[in-house]
Amino acid sequence: MTGLCKQHALKRLCTLPRGAGLCLGLIALLGAGDVFAHAEVGVAGGLASGFLHPVYGLDHLVAMVAVGLWGAQLGNPAIWMLPITFPVVMAIGGLLGVAGVPVPLIEVGISASALALGAMVALNMRPPLALAAALVGVFAIFHGHAHGTELPSAVNPLAYGVGFVISTGLLHLAGIALGVMTRWPAGDKAVRILGGGIAALGAFFLAGSVGFI
């Protein structure tokens, strides 16, 4: 076999698995209908609605980013403690929502969380860890309750829960990633400005929720 032929044969060998992989993927995709007869129903719909719930509400969204920003600003151990404890505390709020236990002034609490957490970031406040955790924890109850109230009516409640927990966690992660900028002086200022923006949005939502605007 000449060198050219060898190269050609090698190329064919290398390109074959890609085509074969594509074929297998398609076959699996098209042929899997029977097997998924066992699957839970409405997983995709539940996941999507849960995932989008915190994202569609701008007050939720900015408050969750502020949690990540503040954690990054506070440094160790807050940077890892907040993203680990927040989902669990939020779940307790969610459970209250699922059970139909009323928590007063939900919308006010969510707006206030954006205002307070944004202000903490903007002012670079560094309270003791227990106090920071308590503040974030109280707000987590409000956010969890708002998500939990929607859960019983979801297409698939479990998938809805997975969706909103992942979405919230990713928003924290986004905040932490932005908060990494605090390592540089200019970045530190940018994070504080971002915190100011979040606080301003929180004030706007708060004014709306108490009927000022």
Place this chain on the structure above:
Amino acid sequence: MRIASFAAALWLGLMPNAAFAHLASTRFGEFYGGLLHPYSTLTHLLPWLALGLLGGLQSPATARWVLLAFPLAVAVGATLGSWLPPWPPVDTLNLLSFIVLGLGAALALRLGRPAFLGVAALFGISHGYANGIVELSGSERLLYIGGVACAAYVLIALVTAAAQTLAQQRQWGSIAVRAAGSWVVAVGLIFGGFTLLALGA
């Protein structure tokens, strides 16, 4: 070449429904059914994921035993579930597994080998039981149980290995593993509460 292979793939994908069904119903159909059943059910997938995360935070000497213990326990559970009628406490135990395994990972609990394997075996049996299908018999039942056990092995092996690697080789790795564990706890708390409230209502 690409277009040709794509066209061939599309043709192959669209054509062999009958052949696929034939293969599935005559030889390995129930095996694949068993293999995919836990993956298509979040009530199994999430706690198994949490067990893998917890395994990733144990010593490698402890963690590697779960690769043997968990699939075996799942096989035992699926065998029991295929013979015995549905038993409601199993579902409660499975809900509890979200919280126990997720919390273990979130708190980065370092368990001794007997405790870790005991927890894995207990929840392996309970999840296996819930995967059992009474309607199957003979070789179909055997293939199905084999599929469920293989699913348990593949998931636990992959997640435990990934979590071990992350936790040991990246500074943020153990935090990521613990955060993922806390997500499972959160889902378990809300869904478990919802299910128990619905049962009580």
